[in-house]
Amino acid sequence: MEHLASTEPYRAIAKDLARTFAPRAAKWDQDRSYPWDNISDLVSAGLMGMTIPTRYGGQGASFLDTVIVVEEIAKACTLSARIVVEANMGGISAVMAYGTEAQKEFVAPYVLAGDKPAICITEPDAGSAATQMTTTARRIDGGYVLNGTKHWITGGGVSKLHLVFARVLDTEGEDQGIGGFLLTQDPENGLTNDGFAVVSRERTMGLCGMPEATLQFDDVFIADDFVLQPPSGFTRGFADLMNAYNSQRVGAGTIAMGVAAGALEHAKRYLLEREQFGRPIAEFQGLQWMLADMDAAVHASRLMLHEAAQSRGSNGSQFPDITMAARAKLFASEAAIKVVNDALQMFGARGYGADEPLERMYRDVRMFTIGGGTAQILRTQVAGNILGIRTPQQRGA
Numbered sequence: 433m434e435h436l437a438s439t440e441p442y443r444a445i446a447k448d449l450a451r452t453f454a455p456r457a458a459k460w461d462q463d464r465s466y467p468w469d470n471i472s473d474l475v476s477a478g479l480m481g482m483t484i485p486t487r488y489g490g491q492g493a494s495f496l497d498t499v500i501v502v503e504e505i506a507k508a509c510t511l512s513a514r515i516v517v518e519a520n521m522g523g524i525s526a527v528m529a530y531g532t533e534a535q536k537e538f539v540a541p542y543v544l545a546g547d548k549p550a551i552c553i554t555e556p557d558a559g560s561a562a563t564q565m566t567t568t569a570r571r572i573d574g575g576y577v578l579n580g581t582k583h584w585i586t587g588g589g590v591s592k593l594h595l596v597f598a599r600v601l602d603t604e605g606e607d608q609g610i611g612g613f614l615l616t617q618d619p620e621n622g623l624t625n626d627g628f629a630v631v632s633r634e635r636t637m638g639l640c641g642m643p644e645a646t647l648q649f650d651d652v653f654i655a656d657d658f659v660l661q662p663p664s665g666f667t668r669g670f671a672d673l674m675n676a677y678n679s680q681r682v683g684a685g686t687i688a689m690g691v692a693a694g695a696l697e698h699a700k701r702y703l704l705e706r707e708q709f710g711r712p713i714a715e716f717q718g719l720q721w722m723l724a725d726m727d728a729a730v731h732a733s734r735l736m737l738h739e740a741a742q743s744r745g746s747n748g749s750q751f752p753d754i755t756m757a758a759r760a761k762l763f764a765s766e767a768a769i770k771v772v773n774d775a776l777q778m779f780g781a782r783g784y785g786a787d788e789p790l791e792r793m794y795r796d797v798r799m800f801t802i803g804g805g806t807a808q809i810l811r812t813q814v815a816g817n818i819l820g821i822r823t824p825q826q827r828g829a
Contacts, residue, residue: 439500442493445477446504454508454789460641461511461792466590467641470512471546474519481543483520484528488540495521495679495741495752499686503734506690507697510796511641513687515548518586522680523549523595526612526673529750530662535614542593542616550591551680552582552647563670567649569598569613570605575656578613578627578649586803588645589630592618596649597673600666609666612673614658627652638795675749678757681804682740685761688768688800689733691793695775696726698790702779719778726771733764755817762810765800772797 453470460467474480479501484490498520506513518524527539527549543549558565567580578598585594594615600608616623627650634644662672703714703723713719740756776783776790783790801807816822 439497442479442482442497443500443504445479446501449473449477449479450504450508453505453512457509457511457789458786458792460509461638462640464640466643467509467512467515470509471515474512474516475544475546479516480519480546481524481540483525484540484543488528488536489544490540493520495682496738499682499737499741502683502686503690503693506687507694510687510691510793511639513690514586514639514642514684517680517683517687518548518551519543519546521683522677523551523593525679525751526595526676527614527660529676530612530672531614531660532657534657535660539593539614542618547592548587548590549593549595550585550587551677552585552594552596554584555581556583563610565597565599565610567596567598568601569611569654570601571603572653576600576613576654576659578615578652578654580649581646582649583632583646584634584803585645585647586642588647589633589643592616592623594647595660596654597670610670610673611666612660613654614660615652615654616658625652636799638792638797638799675745675751675754677804678745678752678754679741681757681761681810682737682752684800684804685733685740685757685764686737688761688765688797689730689737691797692726692733692764692768692771693730695772695790695793696723696730698788699723699726699775699778713778722774722778726774729767729771733760733767736760736763755814758805758810758813761800761805762807762814765797766807768797768800 452473456470478491482491482493483495483498486492502513502516505516524539524543527535555565555567567578567582569576569578578596580598594617596613596615597610598613600611602608615625615628617625617628629648630645631648632646636644700723703719704712706713737760740752740760743753743756745751745753772790772794776794779788779790782788785791
């Protein structure tokens, strides 16, 4: 409980920001625009890159600290909560765990200033089966040359930092495994990459202000200094890098839980305010039971996510346990869809209308059983742990 108590200052900061973000959320959704104003506020509050160690300018916050912040932000603005996750978990965590000192010193200022690193894994023919990726990084003198296509890349077109996963080939074309490559696209500071292009953007159902882009790499040169290589090398490196993704899965599950918690708050308020048949609808037992189930689902999700955030994987990993992360995201994301759906149902036609935030929240939360590991893939990982069967992520490339 001592560590939980230490998170309260972060919760207070996040709650204050959430009050500012709530009235803006509909605008980002309607305009399909990136929430730059919110990011400026997040930077000022020290919540972008809060997990970056203090020696690189961050606060050295824990994953649990981040989870506390994300829940509060997600109640008001799903889009901003997703940015907080990706500025503190996943790609930035991988660099801080496996990067060289020079890489850490290069990357940290970008995130602290508001950049959300883009993790480039998914390809047109390699989604859940990430090890089937065909983007290649061929060894040449002084570095590697990237060729291939990535799509559904969150933040493509607005992110300056990119962590690109590619199949590593030696000078003879022999497969060496999968590695991570740091690419920076920052024209304002003269950092551009010939052969790199954002070629399209998806039109999404929810989280409409977040670009989901297709990226093209045509002979893009990445110098040796920007190769992110874990101690185990390329052969096992993909599994190590994907361990960092476990933290992002905890973050994604927390966004879903936070949206559900926000929907629960809206439902409680409405039940107490709305009257039908001469009395508040909060007095109707059927709605009380729905509310109780919603509360239990949110509470159970929160407990699982907090447990996962504080866990550590095997072999000395500093990232959350793969099974705990998968289990928590699976449960929280599916529970959140039902909670938000039930909240919308309580509002009736008013909930279905776009003037209420529940319509947007319902569209936003639907993504979290898909992105960052589908519910089906997560079930496979959890079952693999029960049965003692290693998943592709655990085996590496």
